[in-house]
Amino acid sequence: MYMSINIFIDNLSFRRILKKVFLNILILIIINIISCDSDESESLWYIVDSPVDNALYTIYALDRDEIFAAGYIESFVRYDGKEWYKLETPDLKYEYRGALFYDMFFINEKDGWSVGWGILESIGVRGIIAHWDGERWEDVTPEPYEEVYPLMCVFFPTPDEGWAGSEGGRLYHYIDGEWSLYH
Missing domain, CATH: 2.120.10.30 (TolB, C-terminal domain)
Structure with missing residues (x-):
């Protein structure tokens, strides 16, 4: 009985952590979608020509x-x-x-x-x-x-x-x- 309660609590803690991770990932996906819908020059990295060849x-x-x-x-x-x-x-x-x-x-x-x-x-x-x-x-x-x-x-x-x-x-x-x- 004692062991099953610990497993239940650990499982519940794991679910809370998993839920937080999932929500954070979902927020990042939404932010990325919103930024991709905006003007591309505002949100994306791209290569531009440099006037020098050195580092x-x-x-x-x-x-x-x-x-x-x-x-x-x-x-x-x-x-x-x-x-x-x-x-x-x-x-x-x-x-x-x-x-x-x-x-x-x-x-x-x-x-x-x-x-x-x-x-x-x-x-x-x-x-x-x-x-x-x-x-x-x-x-x-x-x-x-x-x-x-x-x-x-x-x-x-x-x-x-x-x-x-x-x-x-x-x-x-x-x-x-x-x-x-x-x-």
């Missing part, structure tokens, strides 16, 4: 008509609501054998940041910070700067204060117009 590693959308993406140094692109176009390559402070950008963050269409790394003959890998001023990208990596790890992420909680993190676990702080190693 893109990061993308940031200010809104649906103002989107930036980056990857290898030659791969800074922008979408204006109609088409993607290539942006001028940032003027870098050093002649890197190769450089790429992993992350970007925009405060607005005239104030954006991107971080990554480049390879120098003298020290090897060196982190890079680039700034977008609404017209062009510029290398604003602080000097002297001996970061031997790639910079992987960047975020600005306010227009005047930002953070960048490296693969080596270091944090860089932007305040009062200056980047510095955070202690």
Whole structure:
């Protein structure tokens, strides 16, 4: 008798779980059907032509008509609501054998940041910070700067204060117009 009650309770619990799973699946199916009935350009993924052939590693959308993406140094692109176009390559402070950008963050269409790394003959890998001023990208990596790890992420909680993190676990702080190693 005791065992059959446990089986009944377990069976009842299983039925409740199964019912919840079934309802969640049904809701997802309904959402999918509704989204497929809407304008296709609003709801489906599709491939668009890129103005660059190199890899893109990061993308940031200010809104649906103002989107930036980056990857290898030659791969800074922008979408204006109609088409993607290539942006001028940032003027870098050093002649890197190769450089790429992993992350970007925009405060607005005239104030954006991107971080990554480049390879120098003298020290090897060196982190890079680039700034977008609404017209062009510029290398604003602080000097002297001996970061031997790639910079992987960047975020600005306010227009005047930002953070960048490296693969080596270091944090860089932007305040009062200056980047510095955070202690």
